Amino acid sequence: MGGGPSMSLLCYYCLVFVAGVVAAAGAGTSVPPPLPVLPIPTAAQLAWQRREVIMFFHFGMNTFTDVERGTGAENPALFAPAALNATQWMDAAAAAGASLAILVAKHHDGFCLWPSAYTAHSVRASPWRAGNGDVVGEFTAAARARGVDAGLYLSPWDLHDRHYGQEVAYNEYYMAQLHELLTRYGRVWEIWFDGNKGTNATKMTYHFQEWFDTVRQLQGSINIFSDAGPDIRWVGDEKGFAGTTCWSAVNQSSITIGSAGIEKYLNEGDPRGTEWVPPECDVSIRPGWFWHRNETAKPLSQLLNIYYNSVGRNCVLLLNAPPNATGLIDGADMARLREFGAAVKRIFGTDLAEGSRARASSERGGGFEAGKVLDGREETYWAPTAEDGRRNGYWIELRRPAGARAFNVVRIQEHVALGQRVERHEVYVDGVAVARGTTVGHKRLHRLACPVAGRTVKIWFAARRGPPLVSAVGLHLDPYATDVM
Numbered sequence: 406m407g408g409g410p411s412m413s414l415l416c417y418y419c420l421v422f423v424a425g426v427v428a429a430a431g432a433g434t435s436v437p438p439p440l441p442v443l444p445i446p447t448a449a450q451l452a453w454q455r456r457e458v459i460m461f462f463h464f465g466m467n468t469f470t471d472v473e474r475g476t477g478a479e480n481p482a483l484f485a486p487a488a489l490n491a492t493q494w495m496d497a498a499a500a501a502g503a504s505l506a507i508l509v510a511k512h513h514d515g516f517c518l519w520p521s522a523y524t525a526h527s528v529r530a531s532p533w534r535a536g537n538g539d540v541v542g543e544f545t546a547a548a549r550a551r552g553v554d555a556g557l558y559l560s561p562w563d564l565h566d567r568h569y570g571q572e573v574a575y576n577e578y579y580m581a582q583l584h585e586l587l588t589r590y591g592r593v594w595e596i597w598f599d600g601n602k603g604t605n606a607t608k609m610t611y612h613f614q615e616w617f618d619t620v621r622q623l624q625g626s627i628n629i630f631s632d633a634g635p636d637i638r639w640v641g642d643e644k645g646f647a648g649t650t651c652w653s654a655v656n657q658s659s660i661t662i663g664s665a666g667i668e669k670y671l672n673e674g675d676p677r678g679t680e681w682v683p684p685e686c687d688v689s690i691r692p693g694w695f696w697h698r699n700e701t702a703k704p705l706s707q708l709l710n711i712y713y714n715s716v717g718r719n720c721v722l723l724l725n726a727p728p729n730a731t732g733l734i735d736g737a738d739m740a741r742l743r744e745f746g747a748a749v750k751r752i753f754g755t756d757l758a759e760g761s762r763a764r765a766s767s768e769r770g771g772g773f774e775a776g777k778v779l780d781g782r783e784e785t786y787w788a789p790t791a792e793d794g795r796r797n798g799y800w801i802e803l804r805r806p807a808g809a810r811a812f813n814v815v816r817i818q819e820h821v822a823l824g825q826r827v828e829r830h831e832v833y834v835d836g837v838a839v840a841r842g843t844t845v846g847h848k849r850l851h852r853l854a855c856p857v858a859g860r861t862v863k864i865w866f867a868a869r870r871g872p873p874l875v876s877a878v879g880l881h882l883d884p885y886a887t888d889v890m
């Protein structure tokens with residue numbers, strides 16, 4: 406007790422002394438970060454981008470009728486999974502390394518996987534759990550328990566609801582269902598909208614803007630997906646491939662949800678785009694989105710190719726794994742997902758750039774050194790000086806320790822929090838060009854024709870919308886690549 410006051414006094418003097426030293430240092434103050442190049446992502450978009458792999462679960466009436474698209478006239482009695490276990494679905498998500506899982510709450514046939522108060526065409530009319538079941542409830546609870554974030558898809562096209570085609574009545578119905586989904590199940594991280602409908606579907610005008618604004622009101626930091634965003638855009642195909650050039654920005658005014666002819670624009674983005682709406686690559690592990698007895702999962706090599714062409718091209722991979730008619734992810738699909746997750750860990754778990762020394766065309770100052778590309782942190786980055794580009798062009802070089810192992814994958818990551826900048830880049834190993842490309846973005850992966858064991862790896866940023874800000878350069882060995890092992 407007695408020592409208390411003098412101790413605090415001592416600490417007080419210490420603090421004053423330390424503060425004085427810091428203030429006197431003057432020159433030791435931090436160099437501010439460079440200005441952003443607009444547009445830039447929101448915090449929610451940035452967090453989504455860093456997920457890299459997320460999961461889709463297509464499950465519903467189609468699972469039982471063995472079709473990809475129903476008619477809306479299905480008997481709810483057909484919906485009867487004998488042993489639905491959403492916790493097992495989360496095993497699948499975790500196996501694939503996915504931190505977010507999206508469930509189809511209602512597909513085009515209109516059958517609702519939750520007991521909606523606005524229709525009789527739902528799980529309530531089915532024999533499953535004696536009509537007391539709620540797939541959305543079980544899905545979100547299992548996700549929460551597993552630390553996986555939840556997302557939902559509610560099909561706008563509805564072949565069952567009798568209001569479909571009546572503009573006000575159907576939009577009210579749809580909005581009421583959005584309210585149910587976004588207020589009953591806790592936090593929802595992503596919601597999916599699309600304009601998909603049959604060629605001779607009933608004419609119907611969707612009130613997308615009212616839906617989007619309502620979604621924001623109910624879930625403030627959710628990401629809204631559609632062809633045109635506002636937060637995440639469709640990549641323009643269902644193969645899981647982004648363009649070799651892939652900008653996160655687009656002009657939303659150039660995109661009409663559900664219209665044909667915009668696929669290339671969605672696939673590549675727009676270097677002059679005014680809105681940050683990065684693409685998501687949706688693809689199924691099987692030929693179909695829904696489970697069919699006659700189909701099997703894609704081989705590992707194909708899944709890895711998808712990974713390189715999505716995550717490795719500045720995209721998030723949305724991988725679908727359909728639960729079967731028992732209500733479980735098929736054992737063979739589960740095994741494939743485990744193989745895939747393990748392969749990604751095996752390739753990228755070891756960085757063969759470790760131990761290298763980094764130098765660059767210039768350094769902005771303390772905190773922005775070339776070495777920041779090697780520290781394994783997304784928040785830190787190398788930044789050049791503003792004049793650099795006018796003199797020598799921008800480059801960064803890693804000098805690897807003697808005896809460093811061969812690699813066949815080069816990973817480059819921009820600090821996209823301050824905008825996507827790189828328009829063209831080239832990679833040299835010991836002075837020999839081994840890869841070249843256009844955009845980089847959050848992550849660009851180059852697969853080399855064969856493993857190389859060079860001492861120096863240099864990346865030249867030949868064209869850019871502003872000084873490049875690079876958060877990481879990594880070197881990896883992919884033992885699954887052909888020609889290797």
Ligand SMILES: *[C@@H]1O[C@H](CO)[C@@H](O)[C@H](O)[C@H]1NC(C)=O
Nearest residue numbers: 488489490491492493494496
């Ligand atoms: C559901 O799946 C989980 C994870 O695979 C498992 O631990 C659990 O026992 C299953 N529950 C039932 C009721 O089978």
Ligand SMILES: *[C@@H]1O[C@H](CO)[C@@H](O)[C@H](O)[C@H]1NC(C)=O
Nearest residue numbers: 476564602603604605606607
């Ligand atoms: C929709 O159009 C297709 C051909 O385009 C036709 O085969 C089908 O019968 C039509 N369906 C309805 C409900 O009219």
Ligand SMILES: *[C@@H]1O[C@H](CO)[C@@H](O)[C@H](O)[C@H]1NC(C)=O
Nearest residue numbers: 655656659670675677678679
């Ligand atoms: C997108 O908008 C910007 C700014 O208005 C414009 O310069 C650019 O040409 C637009 N892109 C396309 C493809 O129209």
Ligand SMILES: *[C@@H]1O[C@H](CO)[C@@H](O)[C@H](O)[C@H]1NC(C)=O
Nearest residue numbers: 471472473692697698699700
């Ligand atoms: C499997 O069966 C479904 C439903 O009958 C069909 O639509 C699909 O084309 C079949 N898939 C393959 C790969 O044959």
Ligand SMILES: *[C@@H]1O[C@H](CO)[C@@H](O)[C@H](O)[C@H]1NC(C)=O
Nearest residue numbers: 729730731733734735736737
């Ligand atoms: C669904 O997958 C589980 C797990 O592999 C399996 O036990 C069950 O038989 C499958 N159901 C059907 C209908 O194939």
